[in-house]
Structure formats: structure tokens, C-alpha cells
Amino acid sequence: MALPVLDQWLVRRMGRADKLPPSKDALREWQLARLRTLIAHAQANSSFYARSLSGVDPASIRSPEDFSRLPTVSPDDLREQPERFLCVSQDDIARVVTLQSSGTTGQPKRVFHTRDDLEATADYFDWGMRNLVGPGQTALVLMPGERPGGVGRLLVDALSRSGARAVAHGVLEDAGAGVDHLLAEEASCIVGPPAHVHLLAREWERRRLPAGTVCSVLLCWDSVPDALADNVERIFGCRVFRHWGMIETGLGGAVECAPGSGLHLREADVFLEIVDPETGSLVPDGEFGEMVVTSVLKLGMPLIRYRTGDRGCILPGPCRCGSPLRRLDPHVRRLAAGVAVGTGLLRLEELNEALYAVEGLSDFSARLSGRTLHVLVCGGNGVGERAKRALASLPVIALGVTENVLQIDIEMKNDAAPALPGLGKRRIVIDREL
Incomplete structure (x- = not known):
């Protein structure tokens, strides 16, 4: 053998x-x-x-x-x-x-x-x-x-x-x-x-x-x-x-x-x-x-x-x-792969599992600017609304929206390019890092 x-x-x-x-x-x-x-x-x-x-x-x-x-x-x-x-x-x-x-x-x-x-x-x-x-x-x-x-x-x-x-x-x-x-x-x-x-x-x-x-x-x-x-x-x-x-x-x-x-x-x-x-x-x-x-x-x-x-x-x-x-x-993850959103820590792995499970979603990126989580979603018709519902299913996001310390902004992109260019490892971008 x-x-x-x-x-x-x-x-x-x-x-x-x-x-x-x-x-x-x-x-x-x-x-x-x-x-x-x-x-x-x-x-x-x-x-x-x-x-x-x-x-x-x-x-x-x-x-x-x-x-x-x-x-x-x-x-x-x-x-x-x-x-x-x-x-x-x-x-x-x-x-x-x-x-x-x-x-x-x-x-x-x-x-x-x-x-x-x-x-x-x-x-x-x-x-x-x-x-x-x-x-x-x-x-x-x-x-x-x-x-x-x-x-x-x-x-x-x-x-x-x-x-x-x-x-x-x-x-x-x-x-x-x-x-x-x-x-x-x-x-x-x-x-x-x-x-x-x-x-x-x-x-x-x-x-x-x-x-x-x-x-x-x-x-x-x-x-x-x-x-x-x-x-x-x-x-x-x-x-x-x-x-x-x-x-x-x-x-x-x-x-x-x-x-x-x-x-x-x-x-x-x-x-x-x-x-x-x-x-x-x-x-x-x-x-x-x-x-x-x-x-x-x-x-x-x-x-x-x-x-x-x-x-x-x-x-x-x-x-x-x-x-x-x-x-x-x-399941190898970064130890510091999350951002504070007012009601807790939002981890990249949570976003990944919630959004990649959305029917028709091809790719996404996430950026936190102040109290707003901007999510760029790649996919066809209806993907934006399905992505919004998926985000709302995450407890830390749902609580943040309910307590008015977090807003969600969804932007759609339906071309065939990645949400983020290059080979950089994916993360939740914080505006102050830019």
C-alpha cells in the first residue's frame, strides 16, 4: 500500500x-x-x-x-x-x-x-x-x-x-x-x-x-x-x-x-x-x-x-x-480581527459566514466610518436586500442599530471585479487607518 x-x-x-x-x-x-x-x-x-x-x-x-x-x-x-x-x-x-x-x-x-x-x-x-x-x-x-x-x-x-x-x-x-x-x-x-x-x-x-x-x-x-x-x-x-x-x-x-x-x-x-x-x-x-x-x-x-x-x-x-x-x-483566524461598533466587537469571521451564505453574493468589503458600517456588495439583483437581512441577523449589528449607535450602508456593485483589488488579506477597514 x-x-x-x-x-x-x-x-x-x-x-x-x-x-x-x-x-x-x-x-x-x-x-x-x-x-x-x-x-x-x-x-x-x-x-x-x-x-x-x-x-x-x-x-x-x-x-x-x-x-x-x-x-x-x-x-x-x-x-x-x-x-x-x-x-x-x-x-x-x-x-x-x-x-x-x-x-x-x-x-x-x-x-x-x-x-x-x-x-x-x-x-x-x-x-x-x-x-x-x-x-x-x-x-x-x-x-x-x-x-x-x-x-x-x-x-x-x-x-x-x-x-x-x-x-x-x-x-x-x-x-x-x-x-x-x-x-x-x-x-x-x-x-x-x-x-x-x-x-x-x-x-x-x-x-x-x-x-x-x-x-x-x-x-x-x-x-x-x-x-x-x-x-x-x-x-x-x-x-x-x-x-x-x-x-x-x-x-x-x-x-x-x-x-x-x-x-x-x-x-x-x-x-x-x-x-x-x-x-x-x-x-x-x-x-x-x-x-x-x-x-x-x-x-x-x-x-x-x-x-x-x-x-x-x-x-x-x-x-x-x-x-x-x-x-x-x-479555522485559522487573526487574534485581532474585529472592530468595536458601540455594542460589542464585530468580527470579520462573523461577516464572512453571514454574507457568503447570501444567495448570489459574489464578494464584499466592509468599512467602518464613525457609526456607519459601509458594506460594498458584489452580485446580481436582490443581493443587496438579502445582504442587509443577513447583517441584521448578527446580534452585535442588530443591537447597535436598535440602540442607534450603528448604521448600515449597503452599496451594490454588479461587475465581475473583486470588491477589493490586489492580494491583501481581507479585514474590516476603519477610516482612521486610511
């Missing part, structure tokens, strides 16, 4: 001579050994870690609890002189990514990747995508593919290794053009941000194109609402997989083994801890907390115990596929 594809990747990445997947305990011991090596490497070669990990004996790290007592790295640390994290010469850096966080006007983060880092990601993409697209099949990628080391280019290169093909469409600007491209390339798989794939699905539905042409979809780059995933699955009549990853740790982080099973972590490269955001202590599997990540084999610019600001949960128990890789709950 063939090993699950991610177990095949794990065996190769760990360099196991017996070609058999490790037990969970053996995998954890391998990770701890790599972490000890990483700490020593960072102490010796990075000015940041020489100071922050001063006095830490790598040999003392014998358990996850030992590791969890090390200091964390914050996004602000990364914004301030990111070169201090480097453990190699800048001549060894193949790509630098500049990240401006949503709603932040200060100094951006800069993340450095070596050629080995980019190759490791391409290798992971190759194996992780084999559940979605096979030899001779084509995936349409709703991301740019021109920049070397960018996610689109890495996917194009990765899929060619297994005999599949990826075509980079670029950032979706028009759903009609996207569907035309999908049909022209005879693509059976779509990879892209949830909002853009949903817009594509609604255009597919509007044209009354048949289900079954698209066989699989990978939703990535941003959080995935359940209502959106359900719509995409229903309209295309296919399996919908979810992905979680970060540019800071090398893009790929976890991918769904099978729909509904949870996201298997990229544990040979990314060590994930779930901690209480207030105390920093580890929480048990099955409980949500802040996601703290360590790039285990990323030696050029390692991040050791980086606080992501994301809220996540490790699913307890084994996956039915039998893999030793731990599973991430698909």
Missing part, C-alpha cells in the same frame, strides 16, 4: 534510510534535535539571537516544554533591523520579501530567503499538490507568476516535477476573464485566495457551466470561511482543500489531507506551538490559542518562536490516513 503523499515527502525530507514514516514520538525527537542545532546555529551567526538566546544551552532543550520557555520573536522585532536575524551573508540571499501589515503605516517587515529555502518550498508544493492535480492535468493559479521565488512561480516549477502543469493567471481582476482562461487552458484545478476563487465560482454559476469540469480547488493565502468553501464545492462539484502558510516561514505551512480532515503540518520545516496569548504557556491539543512558529531548517534567516498573531488549534487524535503529521484546525 502506497504511503500518503505527504508522508512520502516527510520521509525524504528527514532523510530516512528505511523509507518508512516515523512514529509521532520519533518525529518529535527528530524535530527537537533539529531545534537544538538551529539554536546553536543562530547563536553563533545572528546578532539578534546572540543576545536574545544568550545563556541558553541548546543541549538543555529535551522537550517541547523546554523549548516553550525560550523568548519569543514579535513582528516588531522583525520590523526593526531585520538584517540582525541573518545567519548568512547577504550574497547568499536569493529573495527578499517586504511585508506591510494590513492597517499598519509604520516600518514594514523584510523577510530573507536563500535558494535552499525556495527549493524546500517548491519541493513541499510538489508533494502537497499531488492530492489535487495529477500528471497531464493543469492547475490555474490566481497569483502572479513572473517574479522568481514568488508563490506563483514556485507552484509552476513545482507541479512540473510530477508531470502536472500550472498556469499563472495573475491576480484576479475580472471573473469573466478568469473563467475564460480556465476554460481555454482546460484546467481541472484552481489555486487562489478564497475571495477570488469564490468570485470565479459565481461567474461559473452565472454562465450555467457544468459541475465536474473543475475537480479540485486549493484555497490559500487568507482565512477560509465555511460558507465560502461550501459554495465553491457546490458550484464546481469538486473537492475543496484548504491551506495555511506564512511568508515569514517559507509560504507553505499546512495543507488539507482530505476535505474535512484538518490540515497536515509541514513539520519537517515548520515547528508549531499553540500558546495562551496572555501567559505564553502551551495549551493542550483541541484548544485554541496563538500560533507560534519556528522555521526548523531555514538557516539563512531563521525565526525561532515567532508570534504570528494568528489564532489556531491542533486537532487531537490521529488522522484517518495514518500520517504522523499533526493536523491544524482549518
Whole structure:
């Protein structure tokens, strides 16, 4: 019986001579050994870690609890002189990514990747995508593919290794053009941000194109609402997989083994801890907390115990596929993904689930200006009224309207463009941030 594809990747990445997947305990011991090596490497070669990990004996790290007592790295640390994290010469850096966080006007983060880092990601993409697209099949990628080391280019290169093909469409600007491209390339798989794939699905539905042409979809780059995933699955009549990853740790982080099973972590490269955001202590599997990540084999610019600001949960128990890789709950959210509206906190995830469940709604954006929540809704006739009723079903909005501390303004847009341009992660915009 063939090993699950991610177990095949794990065996190769760990360099196991017996070609058999490790037990969970053996995998954890391998990770701890790599972490000890990483700490020593960072102490010796990075000015940041020489100071922050001063006095830490790598040999003392014998358990996850030992590791969890090390200091964390914050996004602000990364914004301030990111070169201090480097453990190699800048001549060894193949790509630098500049990240401006949503709603932040200060100094951006800069993340450095070596050629080995980019190759490791391409290798992971190759194996992780084999559940979605096979030899001779084509995936349409709703991301740019021109920049070397960018996610689109890495996917194009990765899929060619297994005999599949990826075509980079670029950032979706028009759903009609996207569907035309999908049909022209005879693509059976779509990879892209949830909002853009949903817009594509609604255009597919509007044209009354048949289900079954698209066989699989990978939703990535941003959080995935359940209502959106359900719509995409229903309209295309296919399996919908979810992905979680970060540019800071090398893009790929976890991918769904099978729909509904949870996201298997990229544990040979990314060590994930779930901690209480207030105390920093580890929480048990099955409980949500802040996601703290360590790039285990990323030696050029390692991040050791980086606080992501994301809220996540490790699913307890084994996956039915039998893999030793731990599973991430698909409902990864930002810890601070809400805005105060006078009667409480309105969370983006609540808007997502309420509005993507609206019949015919293609996309939306939300902006809070004073006491008014402006919602731009994309869709056909009647969508605006249905969206208004859906918003009124949310308790925090209903109470705010009743107590006259919140007003709702619905604006309709019925073209095929996304509600928000570009690849920025979706959020509720507050006017004072602009």
C-alpha cells in the first residue's frame, strides 16, 4: 500500500534510510534535535539571537516544554533591523520579501530567503499538490507568476516535477476573464485566495457551466470561511482543500489531507506551538490559542518562536490516513480581527459566514466610518436586500442599530471585479487607518 503523499515527502525530507514514516514520538525527537542545532546555529551567526538566546544551552532543550520557555520573536522585532536575524551573508540571499501589515503605516517587515529555502518550498508544493492535480492535468493559479521565488512561480516549477502543469493567471481582476482562461487552458484545478476563487465560482454559476469540469480547488493565502468553501464545492462539484502558510516561514505551512480532515503540518520545516496569548504557556491539543512558529531548517534567516498573531488549534487524535503529521484546525483566524461598533466587537469571521451564505453574493468589503458600517456588495439583483437581512441577523449589528449607535450602508456593485483589488488579506477597514 502506497504511503500518503505527504508522508512520502516527510520521509525524504528527514532523510530516512528505511523509507518508512516515523512514529509521532520519533518525529518529535527528530524535530527537537533539529531545534537544538538551529539554536546553536543562530547563536553563533545572528546578532539578534546572540543576545536574545544568550545563556541558553541548546543541549538543555529535551522537550517541547523546554523549548516553550525560550523568548519569543514579535513582528516588531522583525520590523526593526531585520538584517540582525541573518545567519548568512547577504550574497547568499536569493529573495527578499517586504511585508506591510494590513492597517499598519509604520516600518514594514523584510523577510530573507536563500535558494535552499525556495527549493524546500517548491519541493513541499510538489508533494502537497499531488492530492489535487495529477500528471497531464493543469492547475490555474490566481497569483502572479513572473517574479522568481514568488508563490506563483514556485507552484509552476513545482507541479512540473510530477508531470502536472500550472498556469499563472495573475491576480484576479475580472471573473469573466478568469473563467475564460480556465476554460481555454482546460484546467481541472484552481489555486487562489478564497475571495477570488469564490468570485470565479459565481461567474461559473452565472454562465450555467457544468459541475465536474473543475475537480479540485486549493484555497490559500487568507482565512477560509465555511460558507465560502461550501459554495465553491457546490458550484464546481469538486473537492475543496484548504491551506495555511506564512511568508515569514517559507509560504507553505499546512495543507488539507482530505476535505474535512484538518490540515497536515509541514513539520519537517515548520515547528508549531499553540500558546495562551496572555501567559505564553502551551495549551493542550483541541484548544485554541496563538500560533507560534519556528522555521526548523531555514538557516539563512531563521525565526525561532515567532508570534504570528494568528489564532489556531491542533486537532487531537490521529488522522484517518495514518500520517504522523499533526493536523491544524482549518479555522485559522487573526487574534485581532474585529472592530468595536458601540455594542460589542464585530468580527470579520462573523461577516464572512453571514454574507457568503447570501444567495448570489459574489464578494464584499466592509468599512467602518464613525457609526456607519459601509458594506460594498458584489452580485446580481436582490443581493443587496438579502445582504442587509443577513447583517441584521448578527446580534452585535442588530443591537447597535436598535440602540442607534450603528448604521448600515449597503452599496451594490454588479461587475465581475473583486470588491477589493490586489492580494491583501481581507479585514474590516476603519477610516482612521486610511
